[in-house]
Amino acid sequence: AQSVTQPDIHITVSEGASLELRCNYSYGATPYLFWYVQSPGQGLQLLLKYFSGDTLVQGIKGFEAEFKRSQSSFNLRKPSVHWSDAAEYFCAVGDITGGGNKLTFGTGTQLKVEL
Amino acid sequence: GAGVSQSPRYKVAKRGQDVALRCDPISGHVSLFWYQQALGQGPEFLTYFQNEAQLDKSGLPSDRFFAERPEGSVSTLKIQRTQQEDSAVYLCASSPAGDNEQFFGPGTRLTVL
Numbered sequence: 291a292q293s294v295t296q297p298d299i300h301i302t303v304s305e306g307a308s309l310e311l312r313c314n315y316s317y318g319a320t321p322y323l324f325w326y327v328q329s330p331g332q333g334l335q336l337l338l339k340y341f342s343g344d345t346l347v348q349g350i351k352g353f354e355a356e357f358k359r360s361q362s363s364f365n366l367r368k369p370s371v372h373w374s375d376a377a378e379y380f381c382a383v384g385d386i387t388g389g390g391n392k393l394t395f396g397t398g399t400q401l402k403v404e405l
Numbered sequence: 406g407a408g409v410s411q412s413p414r415y416k417v418a419k420r421g422q423d424v425a426l427r428c429d430p431i432s433g434h435v436s437l438f439w440y441q442q443a444l445g446q447g448p449e450f451l452t453y454f455q456n457e458a459q460l461d462k463s464g465l466p467s468d469r470f471f472a473e474r475p476e477g478s479v480s481t482l483k484i485q486r487t488q489q490e491d492s493a494v495y496l497c498a499s500s501p502a503g504d505n506e507q508f509f510g511p512g513t514r515l516t517v518l
Binding site: 294322326331332333334335336339341380382384386391392393394395396397398 | 408409436438440445446447448449450453461464496498500505506507508509510511512
């Protein structure tokens, strides 16, 4: 069965600093990978996704992620964090073998931005 | 256009009560998913519909949980004889045919006392 590990439960960065959120996955085939952001009281918003092709994926709000098959990783990065980026971030792997796209999520990383 | 909507947004139930949670997916979306998100955790898959057919219910934690989508649009997640461990946010997501991106609703926060 697939699994996702987000080793950092909490991360604090200063506004304007760079950010990297780690994600490691376990999946038997080529994975479908996603990063979602969740603000308090809000649903999950998709930041970016990787299905195939270029391993560096650009997303919304200036985020990017790099798929590294050899490391089973899909880390999320942003060059300069804004205070509005404070939220919880979830990495997920998709399983399409059942016909749909059943997502398995990590436990999330809570990002705090210091002004 | 309108996104995925869920109602109620908040539900408080006494232990043993039955509850019904509603999901209105984006119009025309073929696939519909339910997830359960416990406090401090990531969402966990419950069940998946393609149109009106429930193709995967492997994540439903017990036979007290039941989901339906009779006309292939609105879906209802029903929990019978609620227990305290059922307290969580229940998220619904939908996606169009041939697309692996899921669009999530705001969730229903269920508290069982």
